[in-house]
Amino acid sequence: MTGLASPSHTASCGASQLRERLFATRRYSLELTSTLSAEDMTVQAMDDASPTKWHLAHTSWFFETVILAPHLKGYRLFDEAFHYCFNSYYESLGPRQPRPKRGVLTRPSCETVLAYRAHVEEGLEELFSRSVPPGPEIECLLEIGINHEQQHQELMLTDILALFAANPLRPASRPPRPHPKQPKAPEPLRWVAFGSGIYEIGHPGKGFAWDNEMPRHRQYLQPFRLADRLVTNAEWLAFIANGGYRTPALWLSDGWSLIAREGWQTPLYWEERDGEWSAMTLEGMRPVEPAAPVAHISYYEADAYARWAGYRLPTEFEWEVAAREGAARQMIGEVWQWTGSAYLPYPGYRPPPGPLAEYNAKFMCSQHVLRGSSRATPQGHSRATYRNFFYPHQRWQFTGLRLAADAA
Amino acid sequence: MTGLASPSHTASCGASQLRERLFATRRYSLELTSTLSAEDMTVQAMDDASPTKWHLAHTSWFFETVILAPHLKGYRLFDEAFHYCFNSYYESLGPRQPRPKRGVLTRPSCETVLAYRAHVEEGLEELFSRSVPPGPEIECLLEIGINHEQQHQELMLTDILALFAANPLRPASRPPRPHPKQPKAPEPLRWVAFGSGIYEIGHPGKGFAWDNEMPRHRQYLQPFRLADRLVTNAEWLAFIANGGYRTPALWLSDGWSLIAREGWQTPLYWEERDGEWSAMTLEGMRPVEPAAPVAHISYYEADAYARWAGYRLPTEFEWEVAAREGAARQMIGEVWQWTGSAYLPYPGYRPPPGPLAEYNAKFMCSQHVLRGSSRATPQGHSRATYRNFFYPHQRWQFTGLRLAADAA
Amino acid sequence: MTGLASPSHTASCGASQLRERLFATRRYSLELTSTLSAEDMTVQAMDDASPTKWHLAHTSWFFETVILAPHLKGYRLFDEAFHYCFNSYYESLGPRQPRPKRGVLTRPSCETVLAYRAHVEEGLEELFSRSVPPGPEIECLLEIGINHEQQHQELMLTDILALFAANPLRPASRPPRPHPKQPKAPEPLRWVAFGSGIYEIGHPGKGFAWDNEMPRHRQYLQPFRLADRLVTNAEWLAFIANGGYRTPALWLSDGWSLIAREGWQTPLYWEERDGEWSAMTLEGMRPVEPAAPVAHISYYEADAYARWAGYRLPTEFEWEVAAREGAARQMIGEVWQWTGSAYLPYPGYRPPPGPLAEYNAKFMCSQHVLRGSSRATPQGHSRATYRNFFYPHQRWQFTGLRLAADAA
Amino acid sequence: MTGLASPSHTASCGASQLRERLFATRRYSLELTSTLSAEDMTVQAMDDASPTKWHLAHTSWFFETVILAPHLKGYRLFDEAFHYCFNSYYESLGPRQPRPKRGVLTRPSCETVLAYRAHVEEGLEELFSRSVPPGPEIECLLEIGINHEQQHQELMLTDILALFAANPLRPASRPPRPHPKQPKAPEPLRWVAFGSGIYEIGHPGKGFAWDNEMPRHRQYLQPFRLADRLVTNAEWLAFIANGGYRTPALWLSDGWSLIAREGWQTPLYWEERDGEWSAMTLEGMRPVEPAAPVAHISYYEADAYARWAGYRLPTEFEWEVAAREGAARQMIGEVWQWTGSAYLPYPGYRPPPGPLAEYNAKFMCSQHVLRGSSRATPQGHSRATYRNFFYPHQRWQFTGLRLAADAA
8 A cells, every 4th residue: 555645736734733733643653563572673574565664764764855854954864774674665865775585684683773763753843843834845855755654553553453363373473452343243244336437537626635546527427326334254254155266267367376376265364163153353263253344355355255146346436436425334444455446557647756756657557446545554544535445465454355246 | 359249239121132241241251361372371479469360269259159149049159169269358258278388289270270261151151041030139240250350360460460479470461552652741730620529428229339449428628720631651750859758857767767768769570780770570671761651669669750740639529520521631540549548448338248248348447548540440430439458568450540630 | 307417527528429429318318209189299298397388498408508509600590589498507508498498399390390400410521520529528518409409308208207297198108018927926125235334436537428427435324224115116015004104103204294285195197097007108007017026206295105114215325336336237227316415516526518508507405416317318327426406396297216225 | 405304214323311301402502592682583694594593493393293193192282383484395285484584574583482392392201201112213303303302403513603794783693702723834735545446335334324324335446545534624725825716727617607696706605805804604794714624615616626736526425435534534524525416316216205305316416415523513513424415506514625536
């Protein structure tokens, strides 16, 4: 999940509460690490994931590189070598630590990275404490920095889960908390109908949005129906029991090859013992709750399930229309929802100028759009026009699905 | 390139000339092999390509399996073992020779495969010679078989080219023929403008079409412009000379990784010697003609070129609208044209019943649509609604590009 | 199996019958192809194997490059491009067709390769028909060429077997011939004892030998015993039935990883159906004969079997001593016998000068020595000092084992 | 480097100072970690290397599993889950954390692993404090445990070096210490001559030795000469400057493929900047000292150098004879010395009973023997009969070479 809006794309960023939100966001990143040791924060679980320490440093490097170095006169880089260590993928900003090798960075230490964060925050404080306030351009960059850090907050959680799931001790990364009592059986699924016509899609321009949510434009939609809730674990168990993972006719060709090669027979992190299903979570191994939305599935699995159920995945446009109209339950805050839409630029899309051009645009190929947000998405980071994207085989995020259908 | 229409999807197949077209198509497959030895026809150049012999046998297996075995009473299978050898990818029809191992089939021999073709054609003749004519269902299946074989005719050419390009002797697979005199310099590029609005997209239902061209449905398009001709070799050379293959800002992230890893610096088959460019073709090594359309480029390269030129690729809908209106040159018969559209089902799409469900539907992920047709596409196999599809890294087909732009 | 003696290493090559043996060897290569089509002769079964056509051409290229071009005045190269096509691995002779791509050479055709062979043989005839006979240096090179071609004759058989075993039709590459009636049960195994002491090892210098068999030198051997026959299929079946392939304690660490990764549970080419074992052979699928020597096993399997049986593999020196003394049955002509000796240079070894330095020396690492010869080895190509060598995982050759033990 | 002697193979282990040596060894392991953070100790640099924490835990698991659990009545396992986490490769002891995944074990923490060490040491103390002393069998196991831990002490150093060399900050893992002043130029190389004859090879049986050093047995050696010192960096620079890494004739075939594929042009860890050479060391980046022994080379490089220099590598037997006679300088304490000998069992070799059978025996294939010891080998761990072994491509250990030659 990666995205970046350019100043020219983000409408008025809201100056008054910006500072407060900025530092609250920064603090929240550290709160997420409260149960982690320096060891936990350093190791990289797999190529797709990054160490917590790297996330903490990279989000600071981002503020330093995009705002402080060019815009805060007299700002001193914390350590010049960090530019190489913590650049993620910006070709225009020079060479960088290869992504699969982020986990060898035992130095700088977590302690040094915390000092780096403090140093960057001092710079950001200074920006606000000047006689002349930041001004709209820098305000927008700060807004981008906040949203960027929020994206990494979610990744910190999914990446730690990947790490702890690979550990034979299956440690919890946070204490178990009282869950809202889930009903034993899923709610009956209800369908919400939408008529055909031209719909406005994309961010309307007020408040923050990433460049990939714009420009707002028109799409013609055929009439469709959308499930008013997500697919549940109970339903997924029925799919498994019905031979879903063994029936080639349900699968895209690439998906069938993948599950055969990898031996996938369940969502990621699921285990069966003596007929009981449990799954690795941030709270350690927990029973699979029947009424909870299924999570950690790939696009291939979501697509196969929909076919098995006799339905299809929604397009991202259908999802957005429904979300805007508030017409269905569980749109945000549960799991990211795979859509049938490929991640492509909207008509008329222009990437922002400068290095932020690389934030979203260069990933617009071979990925699918996910809509909504997950239980790991920070408060305030969700909206109806938000476009998340992953490759169809990826499933270490909190990814699930909602069914759609053509009009009856 | 693979596709299949179900009877229910193909409008009236035209009974009267069907037989003639069927056998003309069968003969043309053999004509394409006239310069090839049995050795040439047996070897598999790479995993993506298939041996000529395999194409000849598979297209016969298709008629045998889909039409003769179920519909011609008393038909005798030529050899039961061929079902395993020449099933391409139909999971519903059982296990098969793995795709990358099609080239180990030195047996059955080419001679036997020709006998297999004759045997199948006898069956097809018998179908027509009966007192009761085939009827619409079988006519439609025959139409599908013809179109299927035509698709493989194009693949026979591209796969032989791949084989001969890997041969240090760089043999020609057909005698050089007098080319239409190409002008030294490309024609100036002109733009054709199209207005916004709701357009009908997809096959209207009269005449043959694949299932993936249907259903006809509505798309809203923003105003756009389309180049009236293809990008030329001369223009591509300017892209190379300007550092196109060395400038990361032009490339999608996956594309940049790919060209770095593989060392791509030109289209496939190009070679430079003493400042002169030549390329491997069906007629052997030939000078790169400046005014001819560039060919053998991947989606990544097409996309990077468009960005470098300050434009973009058209969507498949824009292309179809322009083709229908006959508004631009070089729409068919030159090179397949990469579009910015991912290969996905049309709204309301339903795959055909039976094994033909696997023809197109299961490939609708991670590929891009190409429109038009190429110099290798058989006569009569092109149309404005045709959807070809390949992965973004593939370039052994005759693939090129046409520029598009938003309205000025 | 590859080796080359330099003139300085091969003792008197025997001038009188040389010509006759040369052309008999050349003819025998063609006889081996009598049941093969051009298609069969062109395809490469796997990276380790080569096409028959390539073997036919390479052995001709060898005579052309090593003898005719430098030593026959006025000799005209058949085709300069063949130097690239048919150089096997001689770095000193320039770039070459990559080994895994030998199978794309559908051109030159088999017919052309036969013409190439004839052309080279004309050159060789001319060498003999001159007023001045070849002389010892060229005689020795001719001897090397004969032995080189004999090595490729064996490879032609093993490589065709690999090709036909990968073909679902499981074709035979020669008509079934009446086998010597094998007894139902293996002969009882008898042990032959040898005393300790200093033994002379290596070729004594009279007659042809490869450079890697020299120099003759001394080895001290502890007392040992050698089985007087090979391990049989019946014994191997007992090993399988006893869980040999599932017992890690029997295996070298690398071997255990390999069989787990590849799922090996039998020798190569074995198949079980309804409790009956059969194996792919040059005569097609045939029942596994209990009393016949087991074949197509890797070093790892040979070593595991010996450990399971409570014995060990012989060293190559032990084998040579026994062979020289004629003390045991089945030393040659059945299967190559894995020894516990790594393939390393003998003390005092010097590779021959010129390109032939690359024949054997550069492979002296990570391989194991096999002794004896196989049913596929040409007549007259076996001797007690012969050193064949393969990597421990390879098993597409006719490879088996004989047990050894320390003195009781 | 891994080895294990069985009780029956280790001659009198020396009871009196055993306890003192045991705890001194345990303390020394911790001393080696004094400059490392918990982060440094947790990360795995590459598949071949292990985290420091894992080494600390594994060596404790070894004492617990081999001695305390079976032999100390009432001993309580520290944590049952550690059996899975810290078993290295003992198939007979059950499943284990896959080797390339040792670095995901952020839990147990370093702190817990230290507690584990203390717990095991309490158990060991108790063993000694009993009224009945341990007895010869347990004494021998303790001796094995000490030597095992010493082997891991060396690996801790080489693995940390691998980790820090992969870090763009190139941290030092210990403070730079005053080096013995190295002369600018290497000492002139002198040759020591040895006569032919039968030599006794292998451990004579007094004092500790690994099973792979036994049994003592006879080898016949031809006369040879051995360089009285190691090959130096200055000499290696001459090899580089002379095109050593670009001359295929110098290389084994596998080695040449490897250096081409990997782009090797120097020993591991070397870097050139502005004509100056430096190398990553435990003390960070340091200038390459001309007179110091070259280190971090693979067998392929050692072998190529020897060929370039006109010599060869010694066999392990030659090395042992020379070491026993004290005839040459720099035999131990500098770098491990590649020999031309494959790592194979000595004649009459029997692995020890029980799980220790897996210590050395199952690795006796495809590796080469290194003799001597390195600057990282703990005091008292070297001897003339010691056999270390690595694959020919490995070079993250302190590996160098000494030249040998046949008698003039």
